[in-house]
Amino acid sequence: MITRLADVVAVLEELWPPSLAESWDAVGLVCGDPEAPVRRVLLAVDPVGAVVGEAAELGADLLVTHHPLYLRGTTSVAATDPKGRVVHRLITAGCGLMVAHTNADNARPGVSDALADLFGLRDTAPLQALPAAPLDKLVVFVPHADAGRLLDALAAAGAGALGDYERCAWTTTGEGTFRPLPGAQPAIGAVGAVERVPETRLEVVLPRGRRVAVIAALRAAHPYEEPAFDLLELASQPGEVGTGRVGELPEPLPLGELVQRAAEVLPATAWGVRAAGDPAQLVSRLAVCGGAGDSLLPQAAASGAQAYLTSDLRHHPASEAPAGLALLDAAHWATEHPWVVDAARRLGAATTVETRVSTLVTDPFRLSSRSSTA
Numbered sequence: 001m002i003t004r005l006a007d008v009v010a011v012l013e014e015l016w017p018p019s020l021a022e023s024w025d026a027v028g029l030v031c032g033d034p035e036a037p038v039r040r041v042l043l044a045v046d047p048v049g050a051v052v053g054e055a056a057e058l059g060a061d062l063l064v065t066h067h068p069l070y071l072r073g074t075t076s077v078a079a080t081d082p083k084g085r086v087v088h089r090l091i092t093a094g095c096g097l098m099v100a101h102t103n104a105d106n107a108r109p110g111v112s113d114a115l116a117d118l119f120g121l122r123d124t125a126p127l128q129a130l131p132a133a134p135l136d137k138l139v140v141f142v143p144h145a146d147a148g149r150l151l152d153a154l155a156a157a158g159a160g161a162l163g164d165y166e167r168c169a170w171t172t173t174g175e176g177t178f179r180p181l182p183g184a185q186p187a188i189g190a191v192g193a194v195e196r197v198p199e200t201r202l203e204v205v206l207p208r209g210r211r212v213a214v215i216a217a218l219r220a221a222h223p224y225e226e227p228a229f230d231l232l233e234l235a236s237q238p239g240e241v242g243t244g245r246v247g248e249l250p251e252p253l254p255l256g257e258l259v260q261r262a263a264e265v266l267p268a269t270a271w272g273v274r275a276a277g278d279p280a281q282l283v284s285r286l287a288v289c290g291g292a293g294d295s296l297l298p299q300a301a302a303s304g305a306q307a308y309l310t311s312d313l314r315h316h317p318a319s320e321a322p323a324g325l326a327l328l329d330a331a332h333w334a335t336e337h338p339w340v341v342d343a344a345r346r347l348g349a350a351t352t353v354e355t356r357v358s359t360l361v362t363d364p365f366r367l368s369s370r371s372s373t374a
C-alpha cells in the first residue's frame with residue numbers, strides 16, 4: 001500500500017498534536033504535496049542547507065525537523081536567500097518539510113522525555129504544565145420523573161465524563177416553584193397559578209468545547225418551556241502535558257559525576273557540557289529541558305531538583321540561579337537530538353515508511369579551546 005504524505009502528517013500530528021504548540025510558533029507542513037507518496041523520511045533538528053542536501057542524497061520524500069524554517073512571515077522564497085534556497089532545494093528534490101517544535105516540547109512523550117530517558121529519570125512530570133482542558137459545570141433543575149432521561153441526553157452530548165467513567169452526576173432533591181404568565185404554555189401547572197413541583201437538582205461537568213451542544217441537548221430534553229440552569233466555569237488546573245521534565249535519578253550522583261554522565265550520554269559536540277555548582281553535591285532529583293531553558297529556572301528550583309540540565313544558559317540568569325540548584329549547560333542541538341532519534345523510532349513503528357536520523361551535527365559551534373589558566 002502506498003503511504004501518502006497526508007498519511008504521514010496525520011501520524012505525526014497524532015504523536016505531537018499541533019494544538020499543543022505555543023501561539024507564537026509555526027509548526028506543521030511547510031512544503032510538500034499531501035498526495036505525494038512517501039517511502040523514506042529523514043529526521044533532524046535543523047532545516048538547514050546541509051540537512052536538505054543529506055535528504056536529497058538519501059532520496060528522502062519528507063524531512064521532519066524540530067526547528068521551524070520560517071518562524072515569522074516572509075514575502076519571498078527566492079533562492080537568493082538561504083531559507084528560500086532551502087525551499088527550492090526541497091521542491092527540486094521532491095521532498096516535503098514538516099516541523100514539530102513546541103508541540104513536540106509540550107507533548108508526552110516529547111523532547112524533554114527523550115532527554116530525561118538518557119538519564120533514566122523516573123516518575124517524571126512537566127516543569128511547566130499546560131492547563132488541563134477547561135471544564136464547565138452545569139446545574140439544572142428538573143422534575144424527578146424526567147431526571148434520568150435528561151441525564152442520558154446530557155451525557156450523549158458530552159457531559160458527565162470523568163476519566164474512565166461516563167454519565168457521572170450528582171443529584172439532590174428540593175422543590176421548584178413558578179407562576180406561568182399569560183402566553184406561557186406550561187408543561188406543569190396553569191397560567192396565573194403558583195405551582196410547586198418536586199424537582200431534582202442535577203450537576204454534571206462538561207468540556208467547555210461541548211458547551212453549545214450540551215445546552216442544546218438540555219433544552220431539547222427538558223420538559224419545561226423555560227428550564228432553569230446554572231452554567232459555571234471551573235478553575236483552571238495544571239494538566240498532564242507541558243514543557244521541561246523533572247524526575248528521580250536511578251541512584252543519587254555527585255554533581256561532578258552527573259556532568260561526566262551528561263557528556264557521555266548526550267551526542268558529542270565541541271562544547272560538551274559545562275556546569276555550575278559544588279562537584280560533591282549529591283543529585284537525586286534532576287530537572288531537564290531540551291533547547292533554551294533559562295526561562296524555566298524558577299520552575300526547576302521549585303520542583304525540588306538539585307540540578308537542572310538545559311542549554312543556552314546566559315551569564316546573569318546562571319549567576320543569579322536559586323541557591324542549591326546546580327546547572328548543567330549543553331549545546332542546544334545536543335539537548336534536542338535525542339528527540340529526533342525517538343521520533344524516528346515512533347514514526348517507524350506507526351507507519352511502513354523507512355526512517356533515518358540525520359548524521360549531521362548542526363550545532364553551529366564547531367570549535368572550542370580550553371583556557372590555559374582555567
Ligand SMILES: [Zn+2]
Pocket residue numbers: 067290291292332336
Ligand atoms: Zn530548539
